[in-house]
Amino acid sequence: MEELxxxxxxxxxxxxxxxRITAVENISLSVKQGEVLGIVGESGxxxxxxxxxxxxxxxxxxxxxxxxxxIIDGENVIKFTSKEDLMKIRGGKVSMIFQEPMxxxxxxxxxxxxxxxxxxxxxNIKKDEAKTISLDMLTRVGITxxxxxxxxxxxxxxxxxxxxxxxxxxLSTMPKLLLADEPTTALDVTIQAQVLKLMKDIIKEYxxxxxxxxxxxxxxxxxxxxxxxxxxxxxxxxGPVNEILKNPKHPYTKGLIAALPDVNNLEAxxxxxxxxIPSPLERPTGCVFRTRxxxxxxxxxxxxxxxxxxxxxxxxxxxxxxxxxx
Amino acid sequence: MxxxxxxxxxxxxxxxxxxxxxSKKQKIHAVQNxxxxxxxGSFFGLVGESGxxxxxxxxxILGANKISSGxxxxxxxxxxxxxxxxxxxxxxxxxxxxxxxxxxxxxALSPRMTVRDIIAEPLEVMKITKNKQExxxxxxxIASKCRLNLEHLRRFPHAFSGGQRQRISxxxxxxxSPKFIVADESVAALDVSIQADxxxxxxxxxxxxxxxxxxxxxxxxxxxxxxxxxxxxxxxxxxxxAPSKELFNNPKHSYTKALLxxxxxxxxxxxxxxxxxxxxxxxxxxxxxxxxxxxxCPNPGHDCKGGDIEMxxxxxxxxxxxxxxxxxxx
Numbered sequence: 001m002e003e004l005x006x007x008x009x010x011x012x013x014x015x016x017x018x019x020r021i022t023a024v025e026n027i028s029l030s031v032k033q034g035e036v037l038g039i040v041g042e043s044g045x046x047x048x049x050x051x052x053x054x055x056x057x058x059x060x061x062x063x064x065x066x067x068x069x070x071i072i073d074g075e076n077v078i079k080f081t082s083k084e085d086l087m088k089i090r091g092g093k094v095s096m097i098f099q100e101p102m103x104x105x106x107x108x109x110x111x112x113x114x115x116x117x118x119x120x121x122x123x124n125i126k127k128d129e130a131k132t133i134s135l136d137m138l139t140r141v142g143i144t145x146x147x148x149x150x151x152x153x154x155x156x157x158x159x160x161x162x163x164x165x166x167x168x169x170x171l172s173t174m175p176k177l178l179l180a181d182e183p184t185t186a187l188d189v190t191i192q193a194q195v196l197k198l199m200k201d202i203i204k205e206y207x208x209x210x211x212x213x214x215x216x217x218x219x220x221x222x223x224x225x226x227x228x229x230x231x232x233x234x235x236x237x238x239g240p241v242n243e244i245l246k247n248p249k250h251p252y253t254k255g256l257i258a259a260l261p262d263v264n265n266l267e268a269x270x271x272x273x274x275x276x277i278p279s280p281l282e283r284p285t286g287c288v289f290r291t292r293x294x295x296x297x298x299x300x301x302x303x304x305x306x307x308x309x310x311x312x313x314x315x316x317x318x319x320x321x322x323x324x325x326x
Numbered sequence: 327m328x329x330x331x332x333x334x335x336x337x338x339x340x341x342x343x344x345x346x347x348x349s350k351k352q353k354i355h356a357v358q359n360x361x362x363x364x365x366x367g368s369f370f371g372l373v374g375e376s377g378x379x380x381x382x383x384x385x386x387i388l389g390a391n392k393i394s395s396g397x398x399x400x401x402x403x404x405x406x407x408x409x410x411x412x413x414x415x416x417x418x419x420x421x422x423x424x425x426x427x428x429x430x431x432x433x434a435l436s437p438r439m440t441v442r443d444i445i446a447e448p449l450e451v452m453k454i455t456k457n458k459q460e461x462x463x464x465x466x467x468i469a470s471k472c473r474l475n476l477e478h479l480r481r482f483p484h485a486f487s488g489g490q491r492q493r494i495s496x497x498x499x500x501x502x503s504p505k506f507i508v509a510d511e512s513v514a515a516l517d518v519s520i521q522a523d524x525x526x527x528x529x530x531x532x533x534x535x536x537x538x539x540x541x542x543x544x545x546x547x548x549x550x551x552x553x554x555x556x557x558x559x560x561x562x563x564x565x566x567x568a569p570s571k572e573l574f575n576n577p578k579h580s581y582t583k584a585l586l587x588x589x590x591x592x593x594x595x596x597x598x599x600x601x602x603x604x605x606x607x608x609x610x611x612x613x614x615x616x617x618x619x620x621x622x623c624p625n626p627g628h629d630c631k632g633g634d635i636e637m638x639x640x641x642x643x644x645x646x647x648x649x650x651x652x653x654x655x656x
Contacts, residue, residue, distance in 0.1 A: 042517040043488065158606050159376070188375040188544060189588040193600040196590070215517055218590030242594050259522040261547040263589060266571060270551060272523035276487045 004177050004209040005031040005054065005072050011065040012049050012058065012233075020063070021280045023049045024233045026307065031177065031209040031226075038212045038224030038241065040256070044277050046233040047213045051179045054211075055090055056080060072177065092122045095170035099182035101162035105154035112150035115169050122173045137168040141198055160191035164198070171202060178203070181213045196223060217260060221245055229253050232277065232288040234307050239316035249312055250322035252289050287321035297325045331506055331538045332364040332387060336396035339379075339386050343611065354610045356382040358562040359396070359637070364506075364538060369529075371553030371570065372542045373585070377607045379562040380542045384508045387540065388424050389417060400424065400506070422452055425499040429511035431491035435483040441494055442479040445469060448502050464501060471534065472497040473527065489520035493527065500535065510542045525552050547589055550574050555645075558582050561618040562610060563637050568646040578648040581619050617651035627651070 012024035024046040031037045039047045052058045054070055056077060070077045072093055080086050098104040106114060112134060119130035131150075138146040141164040154162055163183060170178060180199070184192040200223060203210055212224055220227055221241060228238040229252065237250040248254045255273040262268055275292040278284060284291050286303030299305050305321040312318050339357040344350075357379045364370045372380045385391040387398050389409045400407040400420060407420050425448075428434040435444055445465045448454075455461040466476055472493045483491055492512065499507060509528065513521040529552060531537060543549050549556055550570055557567045558581065566579040577583045584601040603622045608614060616635050620626050629635055630651050639647040 042519060160606055189546070190375065190584060190603045191606065192590075193588040193602060197600075197602065216590070217518075217592045221592045221594045222590045245592060245594060255519060257592065259519045260592060261522075261551040263547045263550055263574065263586070266550050266574065270522035270525055272521075272526065273519035276489060276520075 002033050003030050004033050005029075005211075006069070007050075007054070008067075008069040008071070009065070010050070010053060010068040010070065012046070012053055013063040014059075015061040015063060018281055022233055022283055023280065024053070027233075027235055029228055029235070029238070031211060033176075033209055034203075034207040035226060036203060036210040036212055036224045038214065038220035038227045039230060040214060040217060040220055040227065041230035042215060042277055044232070044280070045230040047230055048181055049233075050230075051096065051181050051211060051213055053078075054177075054179060055094060055096055056086055057090075087121070091118050091173055091175070093175055094177045094179060095173060095175040096179040096181065097163075097166050097170050097183045099185055101159065101166045101186070102154060104166060105162065107154055110151055110153055111157070111165055111169075115150075115165075115172060118169065119172055133172055134168070137172040138165065140202070141165070141168045141171075142194075143168070160187055160194065163187060163191075163195055167195070167199065167202070171206070174206065176208055178208050178210045179213070180210060182215070183212075184219060185214065185216070192219075199223070217245070217256060229256070232280070232283065234288050234319070235309065235317075236289065236319045236322055237317065238309070239313070243313065243316050247313075247316075249316070249318040250289075251293050251295070251325060252322065255292075255294070287319065289319075289322065293325060295325060297321070300325055329365055330363045331366045331401055332362075332540075333399045333401070334360055334362045334364075334383075334387065334396070335399070336361060337383070337386060337393055337398060338395045339382050339391055340394045352611055355562050355613060356610055357386065358613075360564055361639075362557060362564070362567070364540060365555075367532065367536065367538055368555060369532065369539045369541055369553045371549040371556040372540060372559060373544060373546055373549050373556060374559035375544060375607055377561070377610065378559040379610070380559050381510055383559070384426075384510055384540055384542050388426060388508055389420060390426075402505070418452070422454065422502045423504050424506040424508070425502065425504040427492075427495055427499045427507060427509045427512045430515050431488055431495050432515070434495050435491060437483055440480055440482055441469075441474070441486075444483070444494060445479075445497050445501055448498060452502055454502055465497075468497050468501045471531065472500070487520075488516050489523060492516060492520075492524050496524075496527065496531075500531065500537075503535070505536070506538050506540070508540045508542065511544070512541075513548060514543065514545065521548070528552065546574075546585055558585070561607060561613055563618055563649070564639065564647075565619065565649040565652075566647065567639065572643070572646050576646075578642055578646070579619075579652045580623050580625060584624065617649065619649075619651070627654075629654075 007029045010027045014021045041047050064078050068078055077089055115134040116130045135146045143149055143164055184195050224241045227241045227244050228235050231252050237253045258271045273292055278291055287300050287305050290296055290300055300321045308320050309317040310320045310323055312323055337360045341354040343352045343354050374380045386393050393410055398409040442465055446461050449461050455464055474493055513524050541553055553570045556570045556573050557564045560581050566582045577586055584603050587601045601624055605622050608621055614621050617630050620630050635651040638650050640650045641647050
């Protein structure tokens with residue numbers, strides 16, 4: 001199947017008062033049409049920065065490396081500078097759903113007006129056509145009374161409803177790629193189940209590629225086809241979701257799975273990953289996970305093994321240091 | 327002497343609400359007719375969606391919200407405190423004995439105070455320690471119990487990660503040697519790997535310091551792991567109350583069943599069999615008559631839809647209480 005998005009050797013650094021911070025290091029990922037790529041990791045692992053790099057939404061002090069490529073439809077978006085080019089990706093070919101739906105709608109503009117505005121920007125259509133499309137999309141995501149909701153403000157909707165409206169808005173321009181950054185984290189479990197089901201149906205129907213960012217392994221297991229586990233800006237393990245969750249090789253992936261409370265076995269003790277995620281200013285050299293690794297190899301502990309993914313099973317890639325000690 | 331530390335008897339909490347100054351005053355029924363007993367040394371869990379009234383109930387027990395009717399009694403060793411009639415002086419005493427751990431460790435700590443000052447503040451405000459030396463000693467003692475590095479006491483909160491900040495909040499709550507702790511979504515803002523660490527810390531501290539917890543959370547899998555007894559709340563009512571193992575292996579109320587089935591499984595082959603609840607939690611301003619869950623119930627009985635069945639818990643097996651609507655209306 002056609003590759004929609006290809007990220008090659010991406011580094012993202014930020015210039016700050018305290019020095020240059022590495023947020024993402026040497027990431028290569030790809031998403032095919034109709035495929036859901038799940039990115040998991042703790043806060044500070046660089047998941048959102050990666051997504052924002054695709055949309056070119058990172059702030060002005062961001063530095064990308066010269067040989068980095070983010071290829072969407074044969075074009076390297078990192079090299080885009082003009083407003084027109086950027087508009088083609090933002091909301092055009094790529095749409096994004098953010099974590100907190102209250103913060104991502106403008107509070108003083110009606111939901112409907114915001115939906116129409118972005119359609120007018122990206123599609124060559126008239127205002128009433130845009131309204132018809134928006135109303136259709138709202139119905140599609142299971143919002144009743146669409147005409148009324150269309151004329152309401154974000155604060156008048158409940159959390160679940162707002163996230164549905166956000167999804168409707170992101171999908172109405174028919175993007176090829178959807179970036180969902182923790183779309184269900186702020187929702188209650190019963191509402192989360194509704195929203196996930198809706199997203200799965202829509203992804204199947206429109207055959208779009210999706211990057212699904214979350215810290216919740218359960219949500220990933222239920223939605224993704226491929227999974228990439230990130231730690232401190234690096235992908236430490238990636239592959240098909242079934243393979244990674246059933247047969248994890250990297251000690252960090254194993255730790256994440258073990259730390260989850262298991263509802264089927266209430267007696268099992270909770271196993272945290274020891275230590276804290278290091279500050280990006282004190283990034284370890286060599287294997288980034290070595291400061292928290294439960295049983296590191298000697299070379300790994302001394303930081304002598306560089307980060308590099310190796311293929312252990314067809315399609316299952318693990319960082320070489322983690323493959324040895326895991 | 328009773329085994330219970332807290333008895334909550336028929337507690338209702340209502341808030342007045344007025345949309346604007348000419349419209350009619352309305353009542354929001356946040357908490358309705360709650361009866362619970364929290365045993366000494368237990369981990370009592372309270373789960374429910376946002377808007378179910380779990381935080382309001384927690385605050386009412388701490389005396390931070392006005393109780394509209396009913397009463398809450400805190401059974402101390404030598405004295406009972408009735409929170410509805412409590413005097414100002416008694417309330418001050420009570421505050422030393424009951425403390426709160428907040429949800430968001432980023433918002434709960436003042437960015438302008440050092441960790442030492444944050445932890446010492448309750449001691450100074452409540453005048454528990456006599457001089458600075460004694461305060462410092464107490465701060466160091468509790469900080470090491472919460473596994474904080476003593477060198478960190480001089481730093482400011484911005485230097486710490488989420489898990490460390492939550493340990494600072496816990497140390498501050500415990501510094502006045504309370505007996506009862508309300509932990510309101512205390513691990514919700516943390517990453518899974520750290521969440522497990524904080525939960526283990528809370529568990530260990532319970533044994534070490536003889537604490538009793540009211541643990542409020544929306545995450546059932548977390549509650550299942552730490553709590554002895556769990557109450558499920560929906561729209562201000564408790565709909566099911568049971569020892570946690572019993573509740574998770576043998577849920578009786580259709581809301582509890584739906585909640586349990588909505589937890590996404592980490593086994594990709596076990597595709598979710600979530601009992602899908604349509605719609606959302608109704609407004610607490612005009613809750614449905616009869617069973618409050620009937621607007622979303624996946625399989626309501628005949629009498630339930632009619633709204634004839636009042637809310638009320640009945641005991642189906644020892645210690646397992648279920649709202650009567652789901653038991654009798656089949």
